[in-house]
Amino acid sequence: MPPINARTREQIRVAVGGNLGPGALRLITAATNGSTTTFLSDDLWGSDNEHIGKWWLGTDDPNDGVQARVTDSAVTTNQTTLTLYPAVTSTLSADTAELWSPEFNPEDIHRYINQAIMEAVGRVYDPVEDLSLFADGRQTRFDIPTGLTMLSHIFYRQKATSISIHTAGAAWDESTDSDATVTQDTKDYKRGSGSVKIEVAGTVSNGDVLATDSFTSLDISGMTHVEFWIKAITATAAADLQLLLDDTASCTSPLETLGVPALTADTWTLVRVALANPETDTALISVGLEFNANAGANTIWVDDIRAIDNNMHVWAEMPRRYWVIDVEARDMVLTPAGRNVAGYAALRLVGGDDPPLMTADSDVSEISDLFIIARATALAYGAQSGGAATDPDDRRRMFDRWTALADREYAKLPMLTNVRRIE
Numbered sequence: 001m002p003p004i005n006a007r008t009r010e011q012i013r014v015a016v017g018g019n020l021g022p023g024a025l026r027l028i029t030a031a032t033n034g035s036t037t038t039f040l041s042d043d044l045w046g047s048d049n050e051h052i053g054k055w056w057l058g059t060d061d062p063n064d065g066v067q068a069r070v071t072d073s074a075v076t077t078n079q080t081t082l083t084l085y086p087a088v089t090s091t092l093s094a095d096t097a098e099l100w101s102p103e104f105n106p107e108d109i110h111r112y113i114n115q116a117i118m119e120a121v122g123r124v125y126d127p128v129e130d131l132s133l134f135a136d137g138r139q140t141r142f143d144i145p146t147g148l149t150m151l152s153h154i155f156y157r158q159k160a161t162s163i164s165i166h167t168a169g170a171a172w173d174e175s176t177d178s179d180a181t182v183t184q185d186t187k188d189y190k191r192g193s194g195s196v197k198i199e200v201a202g203t204v205s206n207g208d209v210l211a212t213d214s215f216t217s218l219d220i221s222g223m224t225h226v227e228f229w230i231k232a233i234t235a236t237a238a239a240d241l242q243l244l245l246d247d248t249a250s251c252t253s254p255l256e257t258l259g260v261p262a263l264t265a266d267t268w269t270l271v272r273v274a275l276a277n278p279e280t281d282t283a284l285i286s287v288g289l290e291f292n293a294n295a296g297a298n299t300i301w302v303d304d305i306r307a308i309d310n311n312m313h314v315w316a317e318m319p320r321r322y323w324v325i326d327v328e329a330r331d332m333v334l335t336p337a338g339r340n341v342a343g344y345a346a347l348r349l350v351g352g353d354d355p356p357l358m359t360a361d362s363d364v365s366e367i368s369d370l371f372i373i374a375r376a377t378a379l380a381y382g383a384q385s386g387g388a389a390t391d392p393d394d395r396r397r398m399f400d401r402w403t404a405l406a407d408r409e410y411a412k413l414p415m416l417t418n419v420r421r422i423e
Contacts, residue, residue, distance in 0.1 A: 005370045010059065010361040013109050019377040026099040034091035037084050049073060051082060055100040062089040063362055067106060103384050109376060114357045116375035117367065124413050125150055125352025127365045133349065134270035135342035141331045149314050149423045151332065151351040153321055156342040159314035163220050165305040166287050168196045172213035174286060175250040181203040182211045188227040188301060190268055191344060195303035198289065199233070200317050202297035209244065212251045213289035219282045222316040226258055227272045233299040233339035235265040244288040245281065251288035265372065315348055325420050371409035378402035
């Protein structure tokens, strides 16, 4: 069974506080309205000045995550008034907070939590799969997506249920906007013998359909996505460009208006966009490209437009001897044999990302909560321990105890095999 995880930072912090002995942490609720410098609670006991020096941490709006120091405390008819500095937003009845003993600053607890996470880097990963890369039989190097810090497997799409919509084997000539010039480019393409090249003048306007082309009627109602290659000389934002599919000529009333994701300048990108209305796509006869937003001078290439059923892929694993990682360049590199094996196919990268540090109370842990709690508890005890004469609370022994518990939980973390680090 995998370790328990997915607690928030607040839940982990409270668990650590509970491990630090009586008086380390109290969860308190406001009994009545206070002010910007006072918090009134019936949950505390003791005499006047009992809580001076403690740390107050708000845990709900409007003071969620706001920390202050207790500079005075007074008891009136069993209700304790805490005086806070610096000032916070006025406290109200039913507001909740944490009250920490002076030795354990909540900010230190947060650092201990993150130190525990950092100790696990390289041993555990947040699982990640990526489908953004596509092999064409010629390309050797691929930029590894930023969400990955290790790779364990690479698969290539061996089979896919698909229907070719347009091979880009000829220039689009059904209709052309007055601000566009359309040709076939036989030197810069991704598949076949050429791509469609659309040169766009600076006079183009948002909403202009740059060009369309006709084809024999196609029924793609059984498909889920459209895949195509696209490149632009000048970078574009998401949905600046839209691919149109229609059952009427020149895409005058598109059945599908598919937003193109952001494009990096002068870089071929394989785009995979979900069909919005596949059930109506039974008699398509026209494809087009529209400048939807941020219209301006550009040159755009399009190649190999096809409809696919994203649920009907067959993947085969790329043998590990056919790919390597260039760590310095953050590239995945296919050997000549690897290029031949993959051919023209989508790639699926399986790996993981380093677990993120926790910077907000709502952040959720992605590794074993038990390890984080035990290690943070040990670090908190260790920071407050001393020699035999200066450790009346026996915190060094508690540090050793919780270190042993943390080591036990660390040993339960899954042992990763066949992993190649990217960073």
